[in-house]
Amino acid sequence: MNVLKPNQRATVITLLERNTPLREIARITGIDRKTVRGYRDRWLAEQAHSPGVATGSEAVVTQIPPPWPPAPASVSTSLCEAHRDFIEAQLLLRRNATAIYQDLVDAHGFTAAYNSVKRFVRNLRKKQPEQFDRLSFLPGEEMQVDYGEGALTLVPGSAAAGKPRYKRPRLFVATLRYSRRSFRRVVWKSGQEVWARLHEQALRYFGGCPQYVVLDNLKEGVLKPDLYEPELNPVYAATLKHYGVVADPARVRDPNRKGTVEHAIGHTQATALKGKRFDSIEAQNEFLEHWETHWAAKRIHGTERRQVQAMFEEERAHLKALPLLGMQYFSQQVRTVCDDSCVRVDHSSYAARPAAIGSKVLVRIFERRIQILNMHGTLLRTHERAERPGSVVLPLDERVFNPSRETRSILRQAAAIGPQCSRLCELLFAIEGRVGQRKLRGIVGLARHYPAQCVEVASEQAMAQGVYSYKRVQALVERAMADAVAAMQAGSDAQPGVATQRPLTQQHSLIRDADEYADLFSQAAALKGELV
Incomplete structure (x- = not known):
């Protein structure tokens, strides 16, 4: 209680004797109401134990203090x-x-x-205090994770520059809800992959996987918070799927849902890291692991009244087994399929078919491979990652046009026509090179309008004449075709009706015996009579 000056104390006592309310005394005197209340209590105590004594011949009169607080003459009502x-x-x-x-x-x-x-x-605005329910979980059911702040740590490179600078790194804590056993690590920077790797380290540290992990709606874990369908970051979601763990993000502005890990962070900061400084991240992580093993795990939990390590040994048997292989991390990007049916990744091109040209696809970039998925997450293609920038990972059969591949295709078509046509095209390409592809395409295209035998004969005649030209071959083909038509007409004029008549086939697998045809006709006639 503050000590008042004599004049202020006399003023307060005078107002108290007049039954003035404390609020009014504080307003009149400018003294804090708590100070006035203290002087009022002391004044009441003095009045109760010290009877008043009159001076001179006056009789002694016992002063009885008035009741406190004094009953107001009338109940005051607020003007509101x-x-x-x-x-x-x-x-x-x-x-x-x-x-x-x-x-x-x-x-x-x-x-x-x-x-x-x-x-x-x-x-x-006075409200009733809010009730919080006590949550209980089965062994191995839930793990809670969150970030906090670690102890001051020397920034790498600052000491060498002559100006040592300390900074607080991010403190990651993962706590098993049943046993309260915790995993703690500090990192300088966080991101999608760092957040996922910390989860993997925690699961390996515990020696098993819980069923659920409860996290906050931070960007490293939740891409888009939502009350009903929160969207997880792809790397984090793939990591949890690899370990068979389901994410259960807490609702926005509801930290009490993960109160266990919140308490673990506070316990770490107030007990283990309070007032400490470290020369490196590694030193702080080593200290945290030692403190967890020798102190935090051996403590008796205040609520359960059991040792944390003993509860962890009980919970360890209920954790799911870890996969044999660790998570293969990747970065995911959205790419547009270019007009050559490829997507560009790190200055290299990768085939994206069957994705349509101009469509959006998801590209997952691993250390040694590339995965191309559609926007729904369905895998379309997998490629080995190119080592040299500028590489094109596109099979030859998916290329729309390529001069070298076009030459081979034309020569295959010429070989299908005949050996003479193939020989002519090879000689023509050897003489003129890739420019002669136009003539080659014209020669093999003659087979679409004329018989292949005519093209073959014309190719032989052109080589005999030493003229390697499409027009020459076309002229020879047209002449051979005209000669053939003329010969057919001459033959039909010399023997009228002979060339047009063809002998009838008497024996064939599709021709039945005459008796079978007779039976069929009889059955058809009988059926027609019944219908009539």
Whole structure:
């Protein structure tokens, strides 16, 4: 209690004797109400134990202190009571006391002070304390994770520059909900892959996997917070799927859902790291592991009244087995399929078919391979990662056009026509090179309009004449075709009707015996008679 000057103390005692309320005394004197309350209690105690004694011939009179607090002559009512309905309606709109006071003055003729409104609003806002349920989980059911701040650590490279600088790294804590056994690591920077790797290290540290992991809605884990369907980061989601763990993000602004790991972070900061400094991240991680093993794990938990390590040994048997291989991490990007049916990744091109040209695809970049998926996550292609920038990973049969491949295709078509045509095309390509592909394409294209035998004969005649030209071969083919037509017409004129008549086939696997045809005709006639 503050010590007042004699004049102030006399003023307070005088006002107390007049039964003045504490609030009014504080307003008149400018003294804090708590100080006035202390002097009032001391004054009441003196009045109760010290009877008043008169001087001279006056008789001794015992002074009985008045009751405290004094009963008011009449119950005071706040001037805001007449406007209770209006004030309650404004509070439902989340308006503050200042706005309500201004509206009362402007629209309702309110004449009292602002403090009257403030006290009235404060009393209306009193709420019952919120109840929090005690959560209980089975062994191996849940793990809670979160970030905090570690102890001051020397920034790498700052000491060599002559200006040592200390900074607090990020403290990752993973706590098994049943046993309260924790895994702690500090890192300088965080990201999708770092967040996933810390989870993997925690699971390897515990020697098994829980069923669920509860996390906050930080960007490293949750890409888009949502009450019903939160969207996880792809790397984090793939890591949890690899280990068979299901993510259960806490609701936004609901840290009590993961109160166990929140308490573990506070316990680490207040007990293990308070007032400490480390020369490196490795030194701090080594200290945290030693502290967890020798102190935190051996403590008796305040709620369960059991040793943490003993509960962890009980929970260890309920954790799911770890996979044999670790997680293969990747970075995921969205790419557009270019007009050559490829996607560009790190200055190299990779085939993306069957994805359509111009469509969006997901590209997962691993250390040694590339995966191409559609936007729904279905795997389309897998390629070995190119070692040299500028590489094109595109099979020859998927290339729309390539001069070298086109030459081989034309020569295969010429070989299908005949050996003479193939020989002519090879000689023509040897003479003119890739420019002669036009002539080669024209020669093999003659087989679409004329018999292949005519093209073969014309190719032989062209080579005999030493003229390697498409037009020469075309002229020879047309001449051979005309000669053949003329020969056919001449033969039909010399023996009319002979060339057009063909002998009838008497024996064939499709021709039946005459008796079978007779039976068929008889059955058809009988069926027709029945219908009539």
